[in-house]
Structure formats: C-alpha cells, structure tokens
Amino acid sequence: MGDFISGLIKLLFKMILLLVVVYVGFVVVSMITKDFKRRFLGESEQTELVADSVDVADVPKVEPTTKTEAKSTKKQKSGPATMFDAPRECVTSNNFKVEIILDERYVIAEELNPDLEEYGFTTDLAVVFIDEDNSYYTDQVVKVPHGKCARQIGVYKSDHYKYNDKTLPIVKIMDK
Numbered sequence: 001m002g003d004f005i006s007g008l009i010k011l012l013f014k015m016i017l018l019l020v021v022v023y024v025g026f027v028v029v030s031m032i033t034k035d036f037k038r039r040f041l042g043e044s045e046q047t048e049l050v051a052d053s054v055d056v057a058d059v060p061k062v063e064p065t066t067k068t069e070a071k072s073t074k075k076q077k078s079g080p081a082t083m084f085d086a087p088r089e090c091v092t093s094n095n096f097k098v099e100i101i102l103d104e105r106y107v108i109a110e111e112l113n114p115d116l117e118e119y120g121f122t123t124d125l126a127v128v129f130i131d132e133d134n135s136y137y138t139d140q141v142v143k144v145p146h147g148k149c150a151r152q153i154g155v156y157k158s159d160h161y162k163y164n165d166k167t168l169p170i171v172k173i174m175d176k
Contacts, residue, residue: 081130081170083154090149091171096129096142097122100160107136108163126163127171128156142173149176 095117096109107129110122127150129142136142144150154170 080157080159081128081154082156083170084152087172087174088152090151090176091127091169092125093144093149093176094123095144096127096150098129098136098138098140098142099126100162101136101138102128102160106130108158108160108168109136109142112141126166126168128158128168129172130154130170131172144173147176148173 092111094114095112097112097120098107098109099122100108102108109127109129111125111127113121113123129136130153150171151174152169153172156168156170158164158166158168
C-alpha cells in the first residue's frame with residue numbers, strides 16, 4: 001500500500017509540474033505575440049495618436065525655390081510636424097521605399113540603397129513624405145526623377161516604435 005501512495009503522489013506532482021510548464025508556456029507565447037504585433041504590425045496606441053495629431057489642412061503647400069534665394073529660418077509648428085517657410089537643401093536623389101503609413105498622405109519612407117535597390121535594401125536614412133495630391137501604400141517605391149531630389153521642407157518628431165524619439169526630415173520631391 002505504501003508503494004501505491006508513493007506512486008500516486010509522484011503522479012500528482014508530475015501533473016502539477018506539467019500544468020505549470022503549460023501555463024508558463026502560454027504566458028510566454030502571448031507576450032511574444034503581443035510584442036510581434038506591436039513591432040511588426042504597428043498595433044500601438046502611440047502610432048494612432050501621432051497619426052491623428054497631424055492634419056493635412058495644417059500643412060502649408062511649399063513652392064520650389066532657386067538656389068539664389070535666401071534661406072528662411074522661420075518655422076511653422078503643427079503637432080509633431082514643423083514646416084519651414086522655404087525649402088532647404090536636397091537630402092538625396094535616390095528612390096525611397098514606404099515603410100510606415102501614418103495617414104493616407106503621411107508616410108515614413110527609407111532611402112533605397114542605389115546599389116541594392118532591386119533587392120529592396122535600404123540605407124539608414126528615413127524621411128517623412130507629406131503630399132496632399134498623392135496617396136501612398138506600404139512597400140511602395142517612391143521614385144525620384146532625374147534632375148530632381150528630395151528637398152527638406154520641415155522636420156517630424158516621431159513616436160513610432162521603429163523611429164522612437166527621432167526627428168526625421170520632411171521632404172518633397174523638387175527640382176535640384
């Protein structure tokens with residue numbers, strides 16, 4: 001009878017241990033899933049707040065300038081976006097890949113590496129495109145035509161997890 005009770009206690013102990021392992025596994029998987037959604041699918045309350053805080057009507061239209069015009073230091077602040085009175089220097093003449101949609105007309109894009117563009121490799125340069133006339137979609141390639149460049153027209157304070165607490169240039173494709 002002693003062996004039977006001893007075996008029963010061992011069996012109960014193994015069942016309890018198995019339940020604890022399954023529970024811990026479930027908790028770990030749910031944490032990984034939540035982190036995956038936040039990181040890769042962009043499901044975050046911060047992202048929605050940033051997208052809602054910028055209004056297309058608040059962004060002034062920017063006209064191209066020539067190199068001989070004096071550069072203005074005045075800025076217009078609108079939520080996380082600060083627009084310059086006049087366009088600044090060219091940031092790059094390379095193409096971009098849309099990474100994150102903040103709003104239909106507000107996107108964060110990364111510069112495509114000119115040598116590896118066909119494979120979708122990007123550089124470390126991330127910019128914000130704000131365009132009232134075009135809509136963007138994820139993984140879209142924004143082509144910069146020959147003789148034009150991405151000219152900085154403002155700065156954007158990002159709260160998106162991938163660019164957390166970074167200030168990104170706001171650009172528009174214009175003549176060089």
